[in-house]
Amino acid sequence: MNISENMRDDVQEVLLTEERIKARVKELGQQLSKDYAGKHPIVVCVMKGAVNFFSDLVREIDCQLELEFMGISSYGNGVKTSGIIRISKDIDTSITNRHVIIVEDIIDSGLTLKHLLKLLEQREPASIKTVCLLDKPERRQCDINPDYSGFTIPNAFVIGYGLDYAGYYRNLKYVGILDPKVYEG
Ligand code: IMP
Secondary structure (H helix, E strand, O other): OOOOOOHHHHEEEEEEOHHHHHHHHHHHHHHHHHHOOOOOOEEEEEEOOOHHHHHHHHOOOOOOOEEEEEEEEOOOOOOOOOOOOEEEEOOOOOOOOOEEEEEEEEEOOOHHHHHHHHHHHOOOOOEEEEEEEEEOHHHOOOOOOOOEEEEEOOOOOEEEOOEOEOOEOOOOOOEEEEOHHHOOO
């Protein structure tokens, strides 16, 4: 791994600017406000990648809701899925008969979300929907699609606005393509 001192030096291309993300998050929030009016949903943040998106999104949803956090990952320190899914933190409350919204950073192979949905559906929520900031449909390995999606992006490894490579770059304000020099050679 070959990371630069200035994290911006490792961005090959800015894919989504701070302004574009902000505008889209606002739109998603407006849509969810309509769809969940009077439903008092539980909004679940899938850590750590969704944390920035989640924090901005819930403040754009204008209805009564509760926040929950879940730790789940399918990646190690690489750029390809390991196929191994690990739950490091479960939600703290019962979701039985409640409306649940899962907030994810990115859907790539779809395996993480598939696993998570299976797990949470066993708890018999009233409904369960998924929101993801980014969707890479080209990489899908199963039949899972988000109910709400921020942006469809090409097949590239992206960082920033919560997304990491080996734990770094989550604090970038935009989403960019990681320069392969960081993980190659
Ligand atoms: P999936 O199970 O392959 O859909 O992968 C989902 C998880 O992999 C996401 O929640 C991210 O944490 C991670 N991931 C997938 N693609 C990227 C990427 O381009 N950059 C950073 N993390 C990614």
